[in-house]
Amino acid sequence: MTRQTIPAKNLxxxxxxxxxxxxxxxxxxxxLADTFNYSLLLEKSEENPFLDRFYKSPxxxxxxxxxxxxxxxxxxxxxxxxxxxxxxVRVADFLIEKDQLFAQQNLDQDEYALYEKVYQHLTLNAPTxxxxxxxxxxxxxxxxxxxxxxHPAEQYIELAYLENLNRAYAEFFHYFKQSSLLIVNCEEIxxxxxxxxxxxxxxxxxxxPKGTTYFxxxxxxx
Numbered sequence: 001m002t003r004q005t006i007p008a009k010n011l012x013x014x015x016x017x018x019x020x021x022x023x024x025x026x027x028x029x030x031x032l033a034d035t036f037n038y039s040l041l042l043e044k045s046e047e048n049p050f051l052d053r054f055y056k057s058p059x060x061x062x063x064x065x066x067x068x069x070x071x072x073x074x075x076x077x078x079x080x081x082x083x084x085x086x087x088x089v090r091v092a093d094f095l096i097e098k099d100q101l102f103a104q105q106n107l108d109q110d111e112y113a114l115y116e117k118v119y120q121h122l123t124l125n126a127p128t129x130x131x132x133x134x135x136x137x138x139x140x141x142x143x144x145x146x147x148x149x150x151h152p153a154e155q156y157i158e159l160a161y162l163e164n165l166n167r168a169y170a171e172f173f174h175y176f177k178q179s180s181l182l183i184v185n186c187e188e189i190x191x192x193x194x195x196x197x198x199x200x201x202x203x204x205x206x207x208x209p210k211g212t213t214y215f216x217x218x219x220x221x222x
Contacts, residue, residue: 011036011205011206012129012131012180012205013090014089014090014091014127014129014130015090015091015130015131015132015133015205016092016094016095016129016131017029017032017091017092017093017094018094018095018098018132018134018173019136019137019169019186020137020165020166021142021146021157021162021165022143022145022149022154023135023136023137023186024145024191024192025094025135026043027191027192028093028133028192029042029091029093031191031198032091032205033090033091035202036091038089039089039090040091040092041076041080041090041092041093042093042094043093043094044076045069048068048069048072050064050065050068051065051153052152055153055154055156055157056153056156058106058161059108062106062107062111063107063115065106066102066103066106066107067118069099070099070103070115070118070119070122073094073096073099074122077096077126081127092129095129097126097172099119101168101169101172102165103115104168105164105165105168128178129179130179130180131179131181131182132179132180133182133205134169134176134183134184135186135191136166136169136170136184136185136186137185137187138166138187139159139162139166140159141186141187142162146162180209180210181211181213182204182205182209182213182214182215183212183213184201184214185215185216197217200215200217201215
């Protein structure tokens with residue numbers, strides 16, 4: 001399905017995809033951008049020189065890793081505002097609010113206080129998505145997928161860290177009201193490789209879900 005076959009009025013103009021490590025955010029973003037002919041805005045985790053060291057030694061490199069991401073996302077938001085008149089439709093694999101979520105998980109009290117001071121001095125002014133897609137899966141499934149994709153540094157990620165992160169995401173989106181929210185259960189579906197799963201999701205997005213809705217096609221078949 002291409003954007004030409006979908007009425008533009010039936011599409012959210014700004015979609016953000018979120019969820020914990022290993023759930024498939026970036027893969028889905030790339031497919032949606034191709035399907036809808038949208039501009040693609042991705043996290044640039046590969047540019048963070050501290051990330052690999054953070055996975056190996058979280059306490060030692062948490063603050064440096066988090067501050068690098070914060071400055072990087074602030075720059076992305078500045079570029080996004082400059083491009084608004086030229087790229088009115090886009091899909092992103094992150095919400096700016098997730099930066100604070102990770103900081104709360106990774107930093108000790110003093111480090112977080114310093115992070116907050118820096119955060120408050122940055123002008124982020126992130127645009128609000130029309131639709132946020134929250135991908136969720138059990139922690140054991142996330143860990144299995146992380147191990148399967150085989151990024152060397154990610155092999156240091158522990159189950160307890162993922163469990164805490166997964167819980168933080170669930171709590172964050174439990175109270176999320178800033179835009180329409182589509183919660184997708186990814187435990188038994190494959191949005192990257194399974195065409196039927198992906199097409200069902202596209203059809204749901206085109207149907208213009210409002211408020212908080214849930215997408216679980218496997219359950220509907222039972």
